[in-house]
Amino acid sequence: xxxxxxxxxxxxxxxxxxxxxxxxxxxxxxxxxxxxxxxxxxxxxxxxxxxxxxxxxxxxxxxxxxxxxxxxxxxxxxxxxxxxxxxxxxxxxxxxxxxxxxxxxxxxxxxxxxxxxxxxxxxxxxxxxxxxxxxxxxxxxxxxxxxxxxxxxxxxxxxxxxxxxxxxxxxxxxxxxxxxxxxxxxxxxxxxxxxxxxxxxxxxxxxxxxxxxxxxxxxxx
Numbered sequence: 328x329x330x331x332x333x334x335x336x337x338x339x340x341x342x343x344x345x346x347x348x349x350x351x352x353x354x355x356x357x358x359x360x361x362x363x364x365x366x367x368x369x370x371x372x373x374x375x376x377x378x379x380x381x382x383x384x385x386x387x388x389x390x391x392x393x394x395x396x397x398x399x400x401x402x403x404x405x406x407x408x409x410x411x412x413x414x415x416x417x418x419x420x421x422x423x424x425x426x427x428x429x430x431x432x433x434x435x436x437x438x439x440x441x442x443x444x445x446x447x448x449x450x451x452x453x454x455x456x457x458x459x460x461x462x463x464x465x466x467x468x469x470x471x472x473x474x475x476x477x478x479x480x481x482x483x484x485x486x487x488x489x490x491x492x493x494x495x496x497x498x499x500x501x502x503x504x505x506x507x508x509x510x511x512x513x514x515x516x517x518x519x520x521x522x523x524x525x526x527x528x529x530x531x532x533x534x535x536x537x538x539x540x541x542x543x544x545x546x547x548x
Contacts, residue, residue: 371508
């Protein structure tokens with residue numbers, strides 16, 4: 328469940344497949360005023376480190392715009408217009424935007440509006456992400472860790488640690504929620520002089536596809 332201001336949205340991640348072409352999600356208005364929400368879906372893909380959203384009509388939404396009374400919830404149905412290819416993953420973003428209400432007489436101030444983006448994954452028959460990790464020595468004090476996905480499905484990296492191979496504690500640790508899409512790349516700057524001077528490093532990642540351990544030797548740029 329995702330809390331965003333006076334709203335809760337669940338689930339926070341939507342998965343479809345050949346076996347499940349349709350699903351629903353719920354948005355609840357926990358505030359004191361009614362609110363009108365507009366929903367649409369955009370295709371989401373990666374070109375290296377760049378992520379792009381484009382207009383798309385492959386996923387249908389019903390209703391695409393709705394008003395939720397205070398304290399009430401709205402269920403929205405979504406589904407694939409056509410059966411998906413089963414050899415690669417489809418990736419989309421569900422975007423929820425609150426429609427600004429007319430200002431009340433005499434109102435002076437700032438109104439905060441809901442704007443939420445949730446991932447939609449259309450799963451292939453067999454998911455085979457293929458991550459390639461690399462670490463470069465940028466300077467005497469800094470490294471750049473990167474991962475490239477050559478597979479047919481995403482991986483979400485939830486936690487990263489980097490340690491010298493003989494160390495009991497990591498020199499770098501990061502909680503994250505980064506999605507590495509097909510053909511996508513993610514990078515992290517690591518500012519740690521001891522790690523930058525090391526000859527070999529152990530990289531560990533906790534992902535939605537399991538735990539990863541890689542022994543890496545830093546390259547020079």
